[in-house]
Amino acid sequence: MxxxxxxxxxxxxxxxxxxxxxxxxxxxxxxxxxxxxxxxxxxxxxxxxxxxxxxxxxxxxxxxxxxxxxxxxxxxxxxxxxxxxxxxxxxxxxxxxxxxxxxxxxxxxxxxxxxxxxxxxxxxxxxxxxxxxxxxxxxxxxxxxxxxxxxxxxxxxxxxxxxxxxxxxxxxxxxxxxxxxxxxxxxxxxVGQVFAETSNPPTATGDGIALAYRAGAMLMDMEFVQFHPTVLYTGGDKSRFLISETVRGEGAVLRNQGGQAFMGKYHPLGDLAPRDVVARAIWTEMQQDARPHVYLDATSIKHPQDRFPTIYRRCSEMGLKMERDWLPVGPAAHYTxxxxxxxxxxxxxxxxxxxxxxxxxxxxxxxxxxxxxxxxxxxxxxxxxxxxAEKAASGKMPAPRIPSLSAMANRRALQRISWHYVGLERSKELLTSALMKLEELGREEYRGTDGASLEAANMAVVIGLMAKAALLREESRGAHYRLDFPDSDPSWCKHIILQRGEDLAFRPVDKG
Ligand SMILES: Cc1cc2nc3c(=O)[nH]c(=O)nc-3n(C[C@H](O)[C@H](O)[C@H](O)COP(=O)(O)OP(=O)(O)OC[C@H]3O[C@@H](n4cnc5c(N)ncnc54)[C@H](O)[C@@H]3O)c2cc1C
Missing domain, CATH: 3.50.50.60 (FAD/NAD(P)-binding domain)
Structure with a gap:
């Protein structure tokens, strides 16, 4: 062997x-x-x-x-x-x-x-x-x-x-x-990399989820993806640099293009509201102003170079001084x-x-x-x-076979589908379009050794599963926001389970 x-x-x-x-x-x-x-x-x-x-x-x-x-x-x-x-x-x-x-x-x-x-x-x-x-x-x-x-x-x-x-x-x-x-x-x-805008580095392509799903493992809560409210907007399609929430914790304030501190309009906790609330508020302001970002005003923070040396350095590389300039920021996929x-x-x-x-x-x-x-x-x-983890297990180890996978090369097209159709705001129409667009991209059986294609194949699996679960959950809850079902529905207080070859299933929330 x-x-x-x-x-x-x-x-x-x-x-x-x-x-x-x-x-x-x-x-x-x-x-x-x-x-x-x-x-x-x-x-x-x-x-x-x-x-x-x-x-x-x-x-x-x-x-x-x-x-x-x-x-x-x-x-x-x-x-x-x-x-x-x-x-x-x-x-x-x-x-x-x-x-x-x-x-x-x-x-x-x-x-x-x-x-x-x-x-x-x-x-x-x-x-x-x-x-x-x-x-x-x-x-x-x-x-x-x-x-x-x-x-x-x-x-x-x-x-x-x-x-x-x-x-x-x-x-x-x-x-x-x-x-x-x-x-x-x-x-x-x-899985952050399956989205066009993400704080995650290039390795985060959801491989483990796709591998486990293919092998028949049960998946849960696939519709819930957290979008971080503040990554540094730099244009282009690379992964975005995160501006940690602790910057707002230390007093930084979000402002729209008109310079207005807007978070008070959206939540009593203002700039320290839960992430999903802040991310969607920024998204709304961006759409209203037709701009790809809002601003984070951290000028009130004393000695930002000591408290936030990494962020300070990255901003400086872009010609931005935290004590002087408002930072262009926007939301991005962050956590699964x-x-x-x-x-x-x-x-x-x-x-x-x-x-x-x-x-x-x-x-x-x-x-x-x-x-x-x-x-x-x-x-x-x-x-x-x-x-x-069990060190010893009985049974005969099988001979490995080179897997036959569905490969797909167009990583950027996949990222755009997720961002626009399975992103911060979802609806039946958007999610159905996501599933149709995935189908249109097509797949082919593949036994090659091109890692990028195999990675993209995993991304496609993950996007499909997220869209499927998000379409099913006809309510808004936490990080999952449906334009067509903007409220939480108590009857949806349950987990969605996905498993290859099995019918969709639900699991009650364990209240202990
Ligand atoms: C910019 C940023 C800031 C964050 N800040 C915080 C924070 O302050 N506090 C906090 O609690 N969380 C934070 N998070 C979230 C947190 O970092 C992650 O949730 C956590 O680190 C996940 O750890 P992990 O070990 O599960 O996965 P990861 O740290 O992502 O490691 C996954 C590993 O698996 C490898 N891998 C993936 N697929 C394959 C494959 N097919 N074959 C071989 N190897 C593979 C990857 O290369 C990587 O080494 C942040 C996330 C980001 C992106």
Whole structure:
């Protein structure tokens, strides 16, 4: 049998994959596969920080309440309990691994973000939290003898037999390579790149969701995508630089083309309203003014270069001084609440396949994620998945076959379909058009080795699933907004389940 054999196979080197690998290393041999360099992940670009109830006056219960409020009735409460209760211990684990959270006056500094009722965001190097945390964990992974790292390996398919997963098939330099393991952990992150406007780096193409779906795993909440209100508008079609919410937390104000601070019109919390409200308000103002952006006025923030060094530097590169200029900003796809359904131990509905981090859907985010809960999710549920992964399993490992996939080359066309038809505002007409346009793009059976085509094929699968679920959900809730059904409907307080070859199904929200 060709290929490599391991006890555990971890796919993805974001925070979820790194933390899971480090948790697994004392339990067996680990292969950590990632399609770019170890640093290529959403996690590495995370700015604001990690939410955890570690400060004075805070408690898991308060964190829980804020998480549930953001989730708009769709959070699975026992999963949220695990997140908020185990979060502080996992933060201590990171500190034990050598992560240095920012301290002011001898105390860990806790920042504020939208929809948090208290300051609870831990951060590293001001606004470079992801880079700070990942760099330390990457050093640790590289030093570990039990973890073999495979960079530049694009996983194209799961190895399945009789409904069980036995590893994955990866493509490197146009050659296929099999990785065998009784436990495979998907940590492949989100889908931001399927949209024309996104804060996500190029790796976030939803591969893990497409792989799991093809293999028959259950998916949940695919209609819920969070749009971040403020990415720096720079024109062109590259991924956008994020202006963290903590900038508004520190007093920055959104203004329209006329210079009016408009958020007070839309929500009592003004500029610190929930993300979906702010993103849609900006979208409305952009359409009214027929401009591709609004402005973020951060001129009131003292010493922005110290508090937001990364953002400050990027703005300066564009000739913008935060203390002087208003920054052109607009919304962009940012975070995927839905994904591969897992239980509280990261187990998917496929034996041998686990998932954690943004690719997974544990139900903790409901219809909308509370800011800075996702890095925390990556470590809380990454650890849980690692502990549940079985080193040994009985059964005969199958021989791998080169998969026959539907490939599609036109990435940009796909991104435009999502942005215009499955974006911030949806309707029956728009979503039906999305599905028709996907069909028109056409697909062909493909057995080649062109990674870009295979990636685009995954994107097409993900867009189709999002559009299907969004069309079905005839209400507005959290990040999902239907122009033709602008209100929430209590009868829709349930999860939509999608599974290949199965009828559409619903799952009740777990209220504990
Ligand atoms: C700009 C930005 C700022 C953010 N700021 C914050 C913040 O302040 N706080 C917060 O909590 N969250 C933040 N988020 C969200 C957060 O970063 C992500 O939700 C989280 O990092 C996801 O971690 P992950 O490990 O699940 O996935 P990722 O970090 O995205 O990692 C996925 C990994 O899988 C690999 N991969 C994907 N497909 C394949 C494949 N087919 N084969 C092999 N490898 C593959 C990728 O290359 C990557 O290494 C931010 C996101 C962005 C984009």
């Amino acid at each position: 060709w290929g490599e054999r391991y006890d555990f196979l971890v796919i993805g080197s974001g925070l979820a994959g790194l933390f899971t690998s480090l948790t697994l290393k004392d339990r067996g041999r680990v292969a950590l596969i990632t399609k770019g360099a170890l640093e290529d992940s959403n996690s590495y670009f995370a700015q604001g920080g990690m939410a955890a109830a570690v400060g004075q006056g805070d408690s898991p219960d308060l964190h829980r309440r804020d998480t549930l409020a953001a989730g708009a009735g769709l959070c699975d409460e026992p999963a949220v309990d695990l997140l908020v209760k185990e979060g502080p211990q996992r933060i201590r684990d990171l500190v034990a691994l050598g992560v240095e959270f920012d301290r002011w006056g001898g105390q860990v500094h806790l920042a504020r973000e939208a929809a948090h009722s208290i300051n609870r965001i831990l951060h590293v190097d001001g606004d470079a939290t992801g880079r700070g945390v990942c760099t330390r964990l990457i050093e640790e992974v590289k030093q570990s003898r039990e973890i073999d790292v495979y960079e530049g390996h694009f996983v194209v398919d799961l190895i399945m037999t009789e409904g069980r997963c036995w590893g994955a098939l990866a493509l490197r330099n146009e050659e296929y390579r099999a990785f065998w393991a009784p436990a495979t952990i998907l940590a492949t992150g989100g 609440m839905g994904g591969v359904y897992t239980d509280h131990h990261g187990r998917t509905t496929i034996p041998g396949l686990l998932a954690c981090g943004e690719v997974a859907c544990t139900g903790i985010h409901g219809a909308n994620r509370l800011a800075s809960n996702s890095l925390l999710e990556a470590i809380v549920f990454g650890q849980r998945a690692a502990l549940a």
